[in-house]
Amino acid sequence: MKGKAYIAGAYEHPTRKAPDKSVAQLHAEVARGALEDAGLTKDDVDAYYCAGDAPGALGPLSMVEYLNLRCRHVDSTDVGGSSYLLHVGHAVEAIAAGRAKVALITLAGRPRSEGQATGTAPRAGDMRQPDLQFEYPYGPTVVNMYANCAMRHMHQFGTTAEQLAWIKVAASTHAQYNERAMLRDVVTVEEVVNSPMVSDPLHRLDCCVISDGGGALVVVAPEIMASLKRPKVKVIGVGEAVKGQMAGQVDLTYSGAAWSGPRAFEMAGVKPSDIKYASIYDSFTITVLMQIEDLGFCEKGEGGKFVADGNLISGQGRLPFNTDGGGLCNNHPANRGGITKVIEAVRQARGEAHPKVQVPDPSLVLAHGTGGSLGLRHGSATVILERE
Amino acid sequence: MASMSQDRTLPPPESNPETKAYWDAAAEGRLILRKCTGCGKVHFYPRALCPFCYGDTEWVDASGRGTIYSYSVMRRAPVPYAIGYVTLEEGVSMLTNFVDCDLDALKIGQDVRVVFKPTEGGPPLPMFTPARA
Numbered sequence: 001m002k003g004k005a006y007i008a009g010a011y012e013h014p015t016r017k018a019p020d021k022s023v024a025q026l027h028a029e030v031a032r033g034a035l036e037d038a039g040l041t042k043d044d045v046d047a048y049y050c051a052g053d054a055p056g057a058l059g060p061l062s063m064v065e066y067l068n069l070r071c072r073h074v075d076s077t078d079v080g081g082s083s084y085l086l087h088v089g090h091a092v093e094a095i096a097a098g099r100a101k102v103a104l105i106t107l108a109g110r111p112r113s114e115g116q117a118t119g120t121a122p123r124a125g126d127m128r129q130p131d132l133q134f135e136y137p138y139g140p141t142v143v144n145m146y147a148n149c150a151m152r153h154m155h156q157f158g159t160t161a162e163q164l165a166w167i168k169v170a171a172s173t174h175a176q177y178n179e180r181a182m183l184r185d186v187v188t189v190e191e192v193v194n195s196p197m198v199s200d201p202l203h204r205l206d207c208c209v210i211s212d213g214g215g216a217l218v219v220v221a222p223e224i225m226a227s228l229k230r231p232k233v234k235v236i237g238v239g240e241a242v243k244g245q246m247a248g249q250v251d252l253t254y255s256g257a258a259w260s261g262p263r264a265f266e267m268a269g270v271k272p273s274d275i276k277y278a279s280i281y282d283s284f285t286i287t288v289l290m291q292i293e294d295l296g297f298c299e300k301g302e303g304g305k306f307v308a309d310g311n312l313i314s315g316q317g318r319l320p321f322n323t324d325g326g327g328l329c330n331n332h333p334a335n336r337g338g339i340t341k342v343i344e345a346v347r348q349a350r351g352e353a354h355p356k357v358q359v360p361d362p363s364l365v366l367a368h369g370t371g372g373s374l375g376l377r378h379g380s381a382t383v384i385l386e387r388e
Numbered sequence: 389m390a391s392m393s394q395d396r397t398l399p400p401p402e403s404n405p406e407t408k409a410y411w412d413a414a415a416e417g418r419l420i421l422r423k424c425t426g427c428g429k430v431h432f433y434p435r436a437l438c439p440f441c442y443g444d445t446e447w448v449d450a451s452g453r454g455t456i457y458s459y460s461v462m463r464r465a466p467v468p469y470a471i472g473y474v475t476l477e478e479g480v481s482m483l484t485n486f487v488d489c490d491l492d493a494l495k496i497g498q499d500v501r502v503v504f505k506p507t508e509g510g511p512p513l514p515m516f517t518p519a520r521a
């Protein structure tokens with residue numbers, strides 16, 4: 001499977017607030033953008049992947065019809081914000097197996113226009129979900145369950161609020177160059193730790209933005225890539241995992257990245273220290289810190305020291321991350337940051353990131369996503385890309 | 389700065405045939421767990437089949453004592469509350485609220501014991517409060 005597919009098209013919707021558009025329309029606009037980026041048309045598409053943000057009760061059915069595609073392979077696996085990284089892996093499998101040549105992946109949504117209390121309101125859901133009756137009545141929200149991970153990490157490893165704040169400082173340092181970023185002001189550690197407490201120990205500035213928008217990717221077979229003019233960004237490693245409460249053996253100190261990461265690195269035949277740029281899912285600062293440890297960029301428990309003092313800032317630190325400003329500052333469309341993680345990794349690999357944040361040697365880049373709740377149950381997906 | 393926890397309106401848990409006994413026991417003020425008749429392991433949340441070996445399981449009484457594994461005080465809510473995991477003496481951790489306490493004085497590792505808090509029209513929820521020394 002290694003190297004059997006390329007990312008030929010990547011497109012991020014420019015909007016951050018879209019009250020005048022439908023969700024299906026946003027999906028179509030990003031599909032058009034990614035196909036144009038690749039130099040392909042809708043009639044080239046023979047595989048389509050989407051997740052729970054795609055409108056329609058039956059997986060991909062409504063969107064395949066809306067986009068008027070003729071597909072021989074579809075996948076609507078929904079693992080929250082990590083879905084689109086997992087879809088890249090599934091597209092690579094389909095292409096390697098000869099079941100597809102041009103796979104389109106879309107994400108879009110408008111939680112900002114729809115006024116969702118995204119991270120602070122408990123969500124009820126389908127009570128047949130077996131875990132829900134033991135959780136929902138206690139008031140778990142997105143933010144307070146990630147906060148549980150942060151609290152445990154601090155207790156067990158001595159991680160500090162200031163160390164977590166450095167993650168936001170790095171993201172904001174990058175976001176100042178992104179004219180579409182929602183938050184472009186560079187913030188300080190003091191500003192983060194003095195921002196209002198949302199759920200201990202996470203402050204408002206430890207949390208990502210809420211935005212409308214979306215993104216799309218086009219994954220293609222080598223013979224298609226050979227016919228295109230874009231820089232060749234090859235998928236050399238993918239890994240996925242699901243982690244939850246392990247039947248009561250709860251361990252909040254690590255994420256599914258500890259399982260998906262090594263799978264991707266093994267397939268790629270590279271080491272964490274080989275990676276020149278990383279897009280790391282950043283729903284909250286703690287999400288970044290735990291994934292950095294779990295992916296092997298530093299030892300478990302050393303994440304706080306690793307992220308401090310600008311080590312994630314492009315041009316300064318050892319691991320430039322989220323150079324578009326990430327979910328913390330730029331964009332978190334549909335409350336799912338997975339596709340923008342891949343898009344910025346592709347920009348870096350192509351040498352098309354903003355000149356102020358472009359890494360000098362983008363030969364090997366990584367994108368990683370966490371979807372669902374780090375403190376309840378979540379999907380993890382890792383993608384490693386090589387610039388050919 | 390002390391901030392005492394306040395009771396808040398709680399939605400009722402919705403049981404099913406597999407879990408009804410758990411909530412019936414809660415209504416009697418008892419916390420029960422599911423234990424495997426094959427491998428002997430206790431798990432949470434309760435299931436008919438042991439998640440470790442797919443063997444059959446039976447209900448056992450929990451001591452109701454445990455320690456705080458992690459928590460967070462949710463400030464952005466009409467009534468702030470502490471949500472987190474308690475690790476029970478039986479070795480499993482469960483999501484819960486920490487109640488009848490100073491929210492600012494909670495500590496990971498602290499000893500707690502079970503109490504039951506009423507819900508709106510359903511069985512009460514097992515929650516945990518600091519144990520007296």
Ligand SMILES: [Zn+2]
Nearest residue numbers: 424427438441
């Ligand atoms: Zn068993």
